[in-house]
Amino acid sequence: MSTYDVELIDIVKDFESGGGRVRAVDKVSVQIADGEFFALLGPSGCGKTTTLRLIAGFEQPTAGKVLIRGIAMEGIPAYHRPVNTVFQDYALFPHLTVEQNIMFGLQMEGLDKKAARKRADEALELVRLPGVGGRKPHQLSGGQQQRVALARALVKQPAVLLLDEPLGALDLKLRVNMQYELKALQRDVGITFIYVTHDQEEAITMADRIAVMNEGELLQVGTPRDIYEHPGTRFVADFIGETNFIAGTLLERRSDGFGAVRLADGTMIKAQLSEALKTSSGAVTVAIRPERIGIIQGDDSIAPEDASMTALDALLMDSQYIGTDTRYTVRIGDQIDLVVRAQNIDDRESAAFAIGQSVKVYWSVSSTTVLDP
Amino acid sequence: MAASPQLLINESAMGRNRLIRRLGKLGLWLNPVFAYFFLWAPILILVLFSFNESKSVASFTGFTLKWYNNILNNVMGAERAFSTEIMLNAFRNSLFVGAIATVIATALGAMIALAMARGKFPGKGLIDGLLFLPVVIPEITQAISLAIFFKVAFDWIAVISGERVFPGFHTIIMAHVTFNISYVAIVVRARLADMDPQLEEAANDLGANPWQTFWRITFPLILPGVISGALLAFTLSLDDFVITFFTSGVGTSTLPVFVYGLLKLTVTPEVNAISTIMMVLSTLLIGISLALQGRNASRA
Numbered sequence: 001m002s003t004y005d006v007e008l009i010d011i012v013k014d015f016e017s018g019g020g021r022v023r024a025v026d027k028v029s030v031q032i033a034d035g036e037f038f039a040l041l042g043p044s045g046c047g048k049t050t051t052l053r054l055i056a057g058f059e060q061p062t063a064g065k066v067l068i069r070g071i072a073m074e075g076i077p078a079y080h081r082p083v084n085t086v087f088q089d090y091a092l093f094p095h096l097t098v099e100q101n102i103m104f105g106l107q108m109e110g111l112d113k114k115a116a117r118k119r120a121d122e123a124l125e126l127v128r129l130p131g132v133g134g135r136k137p138h139q140l141s142g143g144q145q146q147r148v149a150l151a152r153a154l155v156k157q158p159a160v161l162l163l164d165e166p167l168g169a170l171d172l173k174l175r176v177n178m179q180y181e182l183k184a185l186q187r188d189v190g191i192t193f194i195y196v197t198h199d200q201e202e203a204i205t206m207a208d209r210i211a212v213m214n215e216g217e218l219l220q221v222g223t224p225r226d227i228y229e230h231p232g233t234r235f236v237a238d239f240i241g242e243t244n245f246i247a248g249t250l251l252e253r254r255s256d257g258f259g260a261v262r263l264a265d266g267t268m269i270k271a272q273l274s275e276a277l278k279t280s281s282g283a284v285t286v287a288i289r290p291e292r293i294g295i296i297q298g299d300d301s302i303a304p305e306d307a308s309m310t311a312l313d314a315l316l317m318d319s320q321y322i323g324t325d326t327r328y329t330v331r332i333g334d335q336i337d338l339v340v341r342a343q344n345i346d347d348r349e350s351a352a353f354a355i356g357q358s359v360k361v362y363w364s365v366s367s368t369t370v371l372d373p
Numbered sequence: 374m375a376a377s378p379q380l381l382i383n384e385s386a387m388g389r390n391r392l393i394r395r396l397g398k399l400g401l402w403l404n405p406v407f408a409y410f411f412l413w414a415p416i417l418i419l420v421l422f423s424f425n426e427s428k429s430v431a432s433f434t435g436f437t438l439k440w441y442n443n444i445l446n447n448v449m450g451a452e453r454a455f456s457t458e459i460m461l462n463a464f465r466n467s468l469f470v471g472a473i474a475t476v477i478a479t480a481l482g483a484m485i486a487l488a489m490a491r492g493k494f495p496g497k498g499l500i501d502g503l504l505f506l507p508v509v510i511p512e513i514t515q516a517i518s519l520a521i522f523f524k525v526a527f528d529w530i531a532v533i534s535g536e537r538v539f540p541g542f543h544t545i546i547m548a549h550v551t552f553n554i555s556y557v558a559i560v561v562r563a564r565l566a567d568m569d570p571q572l573e574e575a576a577n578d579l580g581a582n583p584w585q586t587f588w589r590i591t592f593p594l595i596l597p598g599v600i601s602g603a604l605l606a607f608t609l610s611l612d613d614f615v616i617t618f619f620t621s622g623v624g625t626s627t628l629p630v631f632v633y634g635l636l637k638l639t640v641t642p643e644v645n646a647i648s649t650i651m652m653v654l655s656t657l658l659i660g661i662s663l664a665l666q667g668r669n670a671s672r673a
Binding site: 056057058077078079080083084085087089091092093094095104105108109152153156 | 578
């Protein structure tokens, strides 16, 4: 008996497309624990939905294995797998009432009508939508249909619930509310959720662990903090949150996990090496988040001024007020532009820096990550 | 302050454009009026004269229902050839042929539509294109081809079994099935295209096997399309003259063939009345068919 709810072992999926073969999923291996809220994150066409469909049984892998609760799923059709799906466009049966939609899966299990109806009503209460059982799906709002889709899948008490961008069709405010609700619901029912999304914010807020995919490949798996703070590749750093990328040359790779990097203009900085870094010396990219950069007047000094901090003189090129923060563009040397995000602690306009003035930017060396170029 | 550019309004050009727009609107209204006049005028005249007291179509002398009364009560009309009994018999033939041809064509047509929409097989594109062929090839071509086909087939049967088969209801029904399959398939396919294929996946996901998925989800959702296709097929079957004429045998006249027989002698008011009844019946069936097709699949 495996300790994992879902295990993918070297999954490959090729599609025939106009005579050629397109690899949608490329050697993906991942283990998902019981009760985990697992997000598959990536841009559209990255293979995340195909991966989900391979678990659901709508597609068969070209190579590799799908295990659910330790059982190989090869040759087991979708209707015999202990997983249920919440579809992106809900896929509610338009000719059936809400209650009949939810009862459908139970009746397929052979449950009698009365018992199925009782369970359906309970499921509607679970998703906080009691009393709409008699209505047709089209009479409900998008948010309500989404809850019905959730109830229809959850009522089957699956081992794993698969969610394919379930909040994609909802407007922003509703989406944020549903994120909290879904997370709370998942904690309550304790079912493993595999959640496909292209929205990094959604993944970060909801998931226990995130798998970032691009072009069919699994790039990195980790907690939201891991992924955000220690991106393994340039793609991951770029896809999740905003990041400054500075081209440089790695001169020395030290055993304490730091390295010396010479930036394009000759500036030498110390930066943390990514665990996934393959380059031992030569061209690299240094990534640093805009909110990790501090900005002060050009003639101020920072404390403590030691090796754990980097401070550089810069010229303020642009300033953009965005409510909570101000977004500054500063130039180091004569060619490196960095975006700096400073929280607006002071409400006065005079507190902000003026375009064209000289400033000093600083950051902790642990905030930087050296990545392959 | 910088001088703002002068906003120029050309009064005469605006007036001209307004006139053109008005003329355009008038044209848009007149166009369908003329088109519909040509379309409907002959039919209106037919209906009108089916209620005309005078036997002649020279003038409308007053309203009467006697021609309708005549066709139902076996009163001899202007022509000896007419008898209610023969007419009702022809009508029964029409219903009989129509009903059987519709059932067979609907089943086959719906199956083709399903195979086209869901199946993956070599030559699908070709079959897809050929599906429209019976809709576009001239009816007379189809009629002659069927007549020749049956003759050849019956000759072969005669050679092989020594028994001579003659055309009759079976040939008419086969012919009607042939041209109706395409219509049913096209209507059902449109309905299937409207249906979200994810619904079938959802049913699968919830534990329904393909058989259960078909009968519980797919079939109920395409049913309006199937009924609509069946009504269309039934109507086409009832109305068909050319193909029926070429494939019928002795004593298997359908209503349109019977009416044609009356016409050979002269146009009588009774023919007007029968034609009007046939038109009302067909319009009714097609109306129901269209209403069903128009129903949104997502709200079925």
